[in-house]
Amino acid sequence: RAAKRRAKKKGAAPVQAASKPSKKRPRAAQIDRDCALPQRRDKAPAPAAAEREKRKKKRRNGSGSFQVVPVGPQDQPSASGVGQQAARSTGQGQRKAQQRKAQQKGHNTLREAWRGTQTSKADEIWFRKCGYGEGLFLAYYRGQRLVPGEEWPAFLEALRRPLPLTFRLHGAASSGRDALLSRLQQLGSVAPVGWAPAELRIWQAVGGLDKRAATAADPELSALLQEGVAAGLLNRQEAVSMLPVLALRVPRGGCCLDVCAAPGSKTMQLLEAVARGAGGGGGGGGGGSGGGGCAGLVVANDAHPKRVAALEAALARHGRCAEERAVLLVTCHRGEALPSPARPFLAGQGEGFDRVLADVPCSGDGTIRKDPSVLPRWSPSVSNQIHATQLEIGWRAVQLLRVGGVLAYSTCSLNPVEDEAVVAALLRRAGGAVELEEWPAELLPGLVRRAGVSSWRVADHVDGGADGADGADGASGGGGGGG
Secondary structure, three states: OHHHHHHHHHOOOOOOOOOOOOOOOOOOOOOOHHHOOOOOOOOOOOOOHHHHHHHHHHHHOOOOOOEOOOOOOOOOOOOOOOOOOEOOOOOHHHHHHHHHHHHHHOOOHHHHHHHHHOOOHHHHHHHHHOOHHHHHHHHHHHHHOOOOHHHHHHHHHHHHOOOOOEEEEOOOOOHHHHHHHHHHHHOOOEEEOOOOOHHHOEEEEHHHOOHHHHHHHOHHHHHHHHHHHHOOOEEEOOOHHHHHHHHHOOOOOOEEEEOOOOOOHHHHHHHHHHHHOOOOOOOOOOOOOOOOOOOOEEEEEEOOHHHHHHHHHHHHHOOOOHHHHOOEEEEEOOHHHOOOOOOOOOOOOOOOEEEEEEEOOOOOHHHOOOOHHHOOOOOHHHHHHHHHHHHHHHHHHHHOEEEEEEEEEEOOOOOOOOOHHHHHHHHHHHOOOOOOOOOOOOOOOOOOOOOOOOOOOEEEEEOOHHHOOOOEEEEEOOOOOOO
């Protein structure tokens, strides 16, 4: 029908419908030469097969453009000297648009690490469906010997238990806090933790119930928590998340930096400590700016704009007082390249911060109780990928300390590659300018803990390849001394 309409429009004779070919004849429409369809004059001749293939290849490669991406730290030039230059071509505008889009989205270190360990989305789905993650996790940590053999079953059982609801009351004494504390004491569903002194005001759900189970069992607790958060009297925070700030022993009026601040629970701890000296263990440990006329400062930084927005929303949601917000400065910058202060915060002091908290991005395999989805996709390759970034953030944190300052390096990972290996590399790189401090004996004496390891193994997940194996756990002896 379309052919007839085009022929009528051109003034040619109407096209007759072709008769149905028989089974013996080729299946092609037989059209008389006199009534053949007129050719469009603006139609270019069909390109040759080689030309068509060339065009397809250019479309796949972004109009013939390419960009060499160096492996490792991006500030190191490639061996050829041209590794970081992109060829000028018609695809240059597309690359610039992609770069602008990436800058707007922000830098996500953990996503880049996961992307570096995966070959395709299909491989990731297959990896999770086959249950490789849990098998690798068990084999890896059994080989690391972080947990004694007699404690291994208890360790696995602890990972299966849900994370209990934990919160802490803010340090400022007020009538509202006293009333909230009195109401909490009347509830039978929460109680202070046994390993922390009473002045820290750390509470936990009785029986180890998680947030959902505890609030469902006691509706009054749910309403009380909401009122306390809105009034700025308490903060829901995991118990282990409170330890790095407590270990810093932040003095009143100190100048502190939180390199990777989002979602903000540790930043709020720092604000309380700077404003009121509630850093845990008093203002001991030397080196604070002191309370002599300095209001203090807390710089909360994060590399991702969305995480910075989440940090600011958390501060607003928890009703922080004007005294704390007056000493807060929020920045958005990559932690490994954070600028130095232009001048000392106080006259007569060296440049830098009194306390620096580096709660760096990590694989997060220590959060299995809170996020069980970590286990099915676990792989040691993620820790290997992110180790270099953690080291650079930690090294920049060391550089931003003033002489006599204290740095707390922390992760949510159990892996020595992300913990002891980074600390050992920092000590080795500093060349004696930095020393490792022991956990203060007077701080949380009831907390069960153990010293870090001084040697570890480096492993990777190796594909079976040509031998037909589905996957293997390849481990190479690696060790790091130090620290």
